[in-house]
Amino acid sequence: QVQLEQAGAEMKRPGASVRLSCRSSGYIFTAYKIHWVRQAPGRGFEWMGGINPNSGSTGIAPRFKDRVTMTRDTSTSTVYLELRRLTVDDTAIYYCARGGEELLGHWGQGTPVTVS
Amino acid sequence: DIVMTQTPLSLSVTPGQPASISCKSSQSLLYTDGKTYLYWYLQKSGQSPQLLLYEISKRPSGVPDRFSGSGSGTDFTLHISRVEAEDVGFYFCMHSVQVPPTFGQGTKLEIK
Numbered sequence: 139q140v141q142l143e144q145a146g147a148e149m150k151r152p153g154a155s156v157r158l159s160c161r162s163s164g165y166i167f168t169a170y171k172i173h174w175v176r177q178a179p180g181r182g183f184e185w186m187g188g189i190n191p192n193s194g195s196t197g198i199a200p201r202f203k204d205r206v207t208m209t210r211d212t213s214t215s216t217v218y219l220e221l222r223r224l225t226v227d228d229t230a231i232y233y234c235a236r237g238g239e240e241l242l243g244h245w246g247q248g249t250p251v252t253v254s
Numbered sequence: 255d256i257v258m259t260q261t262p263l264s265l266s267v268t269p270g271q272p273a274s275i276s277c278k279s280s281q282s283l284l285y286t287d288g289k290t291y292l293y294w295y296l297q298k299s300g301q302s303p304q305l306l307l308y309e310i311s312k313r314p315s316g317v318p319d320r321f322s323g324s325g326s327g328t329d330f331t332l333h334i335s336r337v338e339a340e341d342v343g344f345y346f347c348m349h350s351v352q353v354p355p356t357f358g359q360g361t362k363l364e365i366k
Binding site: 239243245247 | 291293295302303304305308346354355356357358
């Protein structure tokens with residue numbers, strides 16, 4: 139079955155960077171985009187961007203364009219999200235989710251990131 | 255960005271009774287390909303969200319048929335024909351007609 143496995147919680151200081159991972163299994167990795175969505179306390183869900191694992195091309199939300207890099211490793215079916223210049227407002231649960239016609243039809247378990 | 259507005263923000267429903275949640279977008283979600291990119295998700299307590307409906311009313315495999323969707327353009331509704339105890343959680347809508355996709359603020363469904 140389709141699974142997206144994310145790494146454990148992260149704690150960072152303001153100004154630091156964080157790199158999050160999302161490993162896919164149960165389907166052809168290069169056939170579906172992977173999206174990153176975050177859920178901040180009291181602020182709902184926010185789409186950050188997505189990556190095409192086949193080409194490596196990315197689409198990043200304008201408000202994150204200067205702070206976010208998305209990459210992939212096809213040998214391990216893993217995508218990565220790097221978020222730089224962290225502030226306390228970046229404290230959130232970060233989810234990866236699979237694209238396709240059934241957009242965000244499969245989600246990882248989420249990685250809590252605390253900036254303090 | 256397109257603003258997605260859900261109502262109500264919370265509702266309490268007796269098991270077996272119907273429920274509906276509205277989602278209104280600030281712009282039409284009808285794309286040039288003729289499809290309307292409106293989705294509904296449910297997040298149960300302590301879990302990741304799950305997809306309930308895509309393109310207004312299409313159900314992924316495994317989603318009970320008591321969940322249905324309707325609407326067009328800018329006005330959409332999620333219908334639950336007979337609420338069950340397992341339906342408790344936060345429901346939210348999302349569009350993907352343009353970048354960035356944006357989400358509704360969520361509706362909390364409780365059981366009476």
